[in-house]
Amino acid sequence: MAHLIEQQGPISLATYMELALAHPKLGYYTTRDPLGAGGDFTTSPEISQMFGELLGLWCVDMWEKLGRPDPFVFAEIGPGRGTLMADALRAASLVPEFTRAAQVALVEISPILRTEQLKNVPSATWYTSLADLPNGPILLLANEFFDALPIRQFQRTDRGWCERCITLQRGDPDAPPSFQFGLKPDPLAVHFLPSSVANAPEGAIVETSPATDSVVTTLAERLHTQGGAALIIDYGHAHSAAGDTLQAMKNHAFADPLAEPGHADITAHVDFENLQTKAVGASAYGPVEQGAFLERLGISARAENLKQRATPDQAEEIETALHRLTGRTAMGRLFKVMSLTGPGTPAPAGFE
Numbered sequence: 001m002a003h004l005i006e007q008q009g010p011i012s013l014a015t016y017m018e019l020a021l022a023h024p025k026l027g028y029y030t031t032r033d034p035l036g037a038g039g040d041f042t043t044s045p046e047i048s049q050m051f052g053e054l055l056g057l058w059c060v061d062m063w064e065k066l067g068r069p070d071p072f073v074f075a076e077i078g079p080g081r082g083t084l085m086a087d088a089l090r091a092a093s094l095v096p097e098f099t100r101a102a103q104v105a106l107v108e109i110s111p112i113l114r115t116e117q118l119k120n121v122p123s124a125t126w127y128t129s130l131a132d133l134p135n136g137p138i139l140l141l142a143n144e145f146f147d148a149l150p151i152r153q154f155q156r157t158d159r160g161w162c163e164r165c166i167t168l169q170r171g172d173p174d175a176p177p178s179f180q181f182g183l184k185p186d187p188l189a190v191h192f193l194p195s196s197v198a199n200a201p202e203g204a205i206v207e208t209s210p211a212t213d214s215v216v217t218t219l220a221e222r223l224h225t226q227g228g229a230a231l232i233i234d235y236g237h238a239h240s241a242a243g244d245t246l247q248a249m250k251n252h253a254f255a256d257p258l259a260e261p262g263h264a265d266i267t268a269h270v271d272f273e274n275l276q277t278k279a280v281g282a283s284a285y286g287p288v289e290q291g292a293f294l295e296r297l298g299i300s301a302r303a304e305n306l307k308q309r310a311t312p313d314q315a316e317e318i319e320t321a322l323h324r325l326t327g328r329t330a331m332g333r334l335f336k337v338m339s340l341t342g343p344g345t346p347a348p349a350g351f352e
């Protein structure tokens with residue numbers, strides 16, 4: 001990366017994130033399993049089986065609403081260890097016709113995580129991008145996928161809008177250079193920033209994600225022409241707003257996003273209003289808060305049910321997991337859920 005900047009000059013934050021996260025040999029996701037206690041962060045499916053089970057039953061309900069298509073593509077994008085899909089398939093096996101009709105498809109760029117996914121979802125077929133998936137009606141899950149996509153950042157200055165870029169800082173001539181933010185004037189930015197933030201005050205930072213826009217546009221076009229539904233869960237904001245949400249996680253603690261590219265998870269909050277705007281041709285539901293969504297799907301009843309067969313220690317773990325997933329100061333409020341469906345599809349569960 002430093003070599004690239006030396007040769008070409010400052011790079012955009014999006015290029016920095018793309019290389020740091022997804023470089024085939026040096027990228028964060030392509031070189032490790034980052035999940036769980038021994039990794040850098042934990043996600044909802046890794047906290048409790050209840051999460052994947054409820055999403056699996058949401059998919060069965062949606063499949064019924066779509067008229068029981070057979071076959072259909074049952075896809076997950078950014079599946080981590082495959083835990084969510086494994087739990088969803090186990091719960092969905094209550095309706096064997098669903099499982100028989102499902103062509104399980106996982107979209108994943110990481111060879112290491114594909115190996116983990118194979119252990120948990122042996123019936124899957126793997127793809128590198130959404131555009132490669134087989135044709136047909138689709139049910140798609142995406143948990144903490146969009147936050148991992150590269151963003152661009154723009155800052156309003158006394159010179160007008162500038163793009164925040166990554167440059168090199170040289171201190172000790174014997175030490176490798178470090179990365180730092182710089183600003184590059186971009187007078188055209190005002191034309192593609194969300195109109196609600198284009199008049200933000202001096203100093204404000206506004207984020208866009210061309211990679212997110214491309215995935216959502218492809219997904220919505222597919223839902224429009226081939227039918228189906230998607231469920232997107234992530235941390236983020238319901239309305240487009242100015243703010244710097246770039247963050248890095250290492251060993252379950254916040255880290256400097258520029259300190260160790262390739263060795264920390266670098267993410268940004270998802271702008272759900274932008275997802276809806278870019279989902280041309282699809283119907284959008286939500287976002288609703290994860291806590292409310294899971295409650296509507298019956299997570300408390302499922303927790304009670306699991307506790308009846310649990311030891312006291314296990315029952316305490318189930319209660320803790322329930323709180324982490326739904327509590328307003330835990331994941332229940334920051335995490336949001338949005339559904340996109342094809343035209344004419346009945347409203348999905350959990351958004352009323």
Ligand SMILES: C[S@@+](CC[C@H](N)C(=O)[O-])C[C@H]1O[C@@H](n2cnc3c(N)ncnc32)[C@H](O)[C@@H]1O
Nearest residue numbers: 029043078079080107108109110113143144148
């Ligand atoms: C934060 S993890 C979430 C994992 C999983 N969904 C969960 O909830 O445990 C992000 C996942 O997206 C994958 N990923 C990142 N960028 C991707 C891309 N451009 N295309 C497909 N998968 C990607 C990562 O390898 C990883 O599996």
